[in-house]
Amino acid sequence: MTRSRQLRLGAFMRPVSLHTGAWRYPGSYPDANFNFAHIKSFAQKLEAAKFDAFFMADHLAVLNMPVEALKRSHTVTSFEPFTLLSALAAVTERIGLAATASTTFDEPYHVARRFASLDHISNGRAAWNIVTTSNPDAALNFGLDEHVEHGERYKRAREFYDVVTGLWDSFADDAFIRHRESGIYLDPEKMHILNHKGEELSVRGPLNIARPVQGWPVIVQAGQSDPGRQLAAETAEVVFCSPRDLDGGKALYADIKGRMQAIGRNPDHLKMLPAAFVVIGDSIEEARTKRLSLDSLVHYDSAIASLSIALGHDASAFDPDAPLPKDIPETNASKTGRAQVIKLAQEENLTVRQLAQRYGGYSGLAFVGTPKSIADEMERWLDEEGSDGFNVVFPYLPQGLDDVTTRLVPELQRRGIFRNEYEGTTLREHLGLPRPKNRFFSD
Template structure:
């Protein structure tokens, strides 16, 4: 029951949805969907997460409004608040950094649409401004619709996206390392600001990127901001095993999570890394209330508000395939390989082998947790679930996807966090200053 720092504790991130992860959450009477443009709202949410001593808040990204479904964005802007309108995630976490003290702050930035120099400089800056709390979720992006906002008709193919991503991250880390610790001298009398011998060109030479450096930002408090990744395909796993320090993943069952966990730790070791330096955090949607019955009631009320087309629009976007060509009241036929998120299609196909759903039913289901595991019940039940996965070799923590925000987040922090603390599974106070320290990751 001790919560000494030596003991392994659950790591908790919050997927920072404005109204909640349910596509219909913005319609729930308790949510404040209109406040997504107000800094004060993010101060409230991040402050709540910080009060709960969570490891980090996290923002996903997607460059543009999804319009894969039916080749128009109408279903999206009608029903899915978070996909229609948002603030730029990297910009938003910068503002959040400025108004929080301890919690880690991570955002997504795609290797397909920007430049290593810019990304290296942005995240190094956020790491400085936050005192070492920055994390970068590396994605390769999955939708051709996004490519069309960047002067291209379509994305690179899946393999090329990962080749580009690998070069991108190598160039970025080269830039982060271009200033040695101690290069800043600030010698006023001698007139030497920085030691040229401790600043190095990166000279990165790849097929996609050639980046000379050095970066014009000194080495940041964490050395390198924490690298997060969520690829689950073969190429994605290989990439994550090599670079990721935190891995997000969608795992519907304990068994699938255990298998993924073992596979990723093994792969990381095969790359010469310590398995402890890769934290695996499946997404989970906690629907918690004082009693299980009450939690089930919340779940049902959210499902009622769902527009099935919203779920199909979300899924179409993620797999980069227009599901509107199939009839709504029949089962989904087997799909050819898609060009978007392949692992997501595999999860859906696997589920459809056992659950006979029409496309409409699939849409309604998908608009909920999007293939992430739900944990519905009393505080003890949700804590039991988390403890089982954590002690059962299925995860090092969770990426929390709250169905309704801020309500579900408040309930989780009020009801589940103390329960985890009582069990010695979660910190009662921050012991570190940086995100690396929160996560138990070494400074590179």
Template sequence: MNKKLCLGAFMRPISLHTAWWRHPNAAPQANFDFPIIKDLVRKLEDACFDAVFLADHLAVMNMPTNALKRSGTITSFEPLTLLSALAACTTNIGLIATGTTSYEEPYLTARRFASLDHLSSGRAGWNIVTTVNTEAAYNFGLESARLHAERYERAGEFFKVVTGLWDGWADDALLMDKESGIFFDPEKIKPLNHKGKYFSVKGPLNIARPVQGWPVIALAGASDAARQMAAESADLVFGNARTIETARSFYKDVKTRAIAAGRNPDHLKILPANQVYVAATREEAYRKKQVMDDLVHVDSNLPNLSLKLGVDVSGFDLDKPLPDIPETEQSKGHQREWIALAQREGLTVRELAKRAAGSGIGEMIGTPSEVADQMEEWLLTEACDGFMMVFHSAPDGYDDFTSMVVPELQRRGLFRTRYEGGTLRDTIGLPRPDSRVD
């Protein structure tokens, strides 16, 4: 068996579990305490994780005050600033950050991620998002978020501009010849001269081509537009499958689209989100989950479900099944996933809200061997190429997984025991894009 898992770590926020910061051993300030974050990332690097991933929000989350005041996400670092600091105190682990195509400009995004790639010696990754949060729109002078179709059309042009700017430099453009006094070859740096529907960018970029050619490209989303863009453009695809059957369907669909787009499907890695509760016995692992879920206050339940469904559920009858939910401009894939869960298990609104109080993602619970069994099945039956791990608390969730599950995966030959190669593309097994400049 040659297949190995790709493991990323979702770290902004530190956990997606609503009550992570209330755990008895948790450091509630972990989201904005650099020494704590640095220690957690080094722990993941010691465990040979492929990368850490920092999501981003451009506004305070839109939820009722009674729920918001219980959220540990109200303050956190801007992700590229944080990853630049982490680049200086790590050596091998990849550093992936969200960058929006809805409210940024492509020149600035290209420059920032190229800078991070140089600062980290080739470990940067860009998670492309089409921001849907209306509160973010207000912070950028708009009255509402852009519609779904427009967001993805803009994102496609944005991606073309950013990668075109990276490719505007030949790898050998910098001569730095002291004897001749010539610092760079003007023939090796080309302006982009892009004029499109959303952007007009002359270029060239005023920083050398990224170490990796392009930083690793990541995308998330389950809508048709998101799947197509991922199939055509992404190196990593972040998913949110709660069952192995759903994961297999998503995996097959995106890989098939990649083949149709002329890509090698092995160069596109699909990583569903996964939260693990692990202990020496299954009973103890379930107790850990129960401890976390019992820490969630009732005020947080319904707003979390509203966010996942994209509609206000506060007026629904809590003890009846979920009513018909209209499709919205919010996260379409998440909405479908939660509606399917309610229908599959016959959950009332109250029961579904309780599920939403946790991380709202796929979970694996059991002993190290049982968790490894599940991860192995997902990998070998084409449900995933790895996982984006979400830890239920910090530091306990991080410690549990790295000390119990990782050694078992390594014993089975499913995960590396050391890093090979110098860049994130090397670690994941991805080709380096060629420059368009001779």
């Protein structure tokens, strides 16, 4: 029986996994960063399991890190998202394809064009994850000596969004007549020249691409700062977020959907999808053991730095194989972080080494258990409005993905909270989002 509230599932990926130790896990594909065949097989499996969307994480720089961490990092280099997702569009038929594009380091004409093109190639499956790029190393790759300030980035992002969506509306849906006899290919009355001249951007238009199949590709955002939440409430249709737990999820859900209501937007027209690290075992105990085994592949030297940051205190002098000392001084900078580390150490009875490897590996929201226990948790998030679904993070590949698609998804389907078949052909249809009207032309 199908329930009225339905889970939406995205896959939030790096080719080898987001977990820093995953490339060393038994059965992993350490070369997946540049092995298209592997990524193609992941996307096709996710489509067979009726996932809403595939999303590849991205950066605009090799992240600045100490050489000891750098040399162990499989996340340094990989495919660029537009090229990757376009290639995947050609070998899949239904799954949504979400790419990140930066409003700080790219041009709206390019961004509008690439997403519109991906939307046409994929027949309506593109989504734009709008980011303002917080990584200061990226600025150095784009001609700037210092990073663009936060408020300035958000101001430009808002205007950038207006320009891109305006460019997508350059042509009415029925602008292209293609009448052989008369020789009329398009109706110039149905072409709009944007002529945008704003504080940050000046773009004439029109876009040299027909209106996207979805009207506009789906708008995704991830910022959780106050301006980020406001921008999401005004413009986003999907929010990628990372609450620590159900309470955090519910607070963020209520905040963003409340902001939508305050400005007159229908809260159903935005889906909150927290990232969730999913580790599946035959028993909860086995799943936990798998996770500890995966964490143990994170090198201690790089892991301890992550723990020190989380604690707000240098942890390198602690005994790695003893429990966390009880007398760690509190600092203002990391009150929440410190409390979380202490809570985690107690709950899972972890040594300093295991804690460090957890923070160095993947420390966000996690569901670790059996298909049934994880489905219980997901159902609770859905019922209590902690989220509208999840962006699943696979601990290791391909096994972690196979576990989700062949064991967890059938359990969710049995409960009537996840589809057995795609309802339509476009990502908007999967997500239950309306097709935006053209602001310059009525239908």
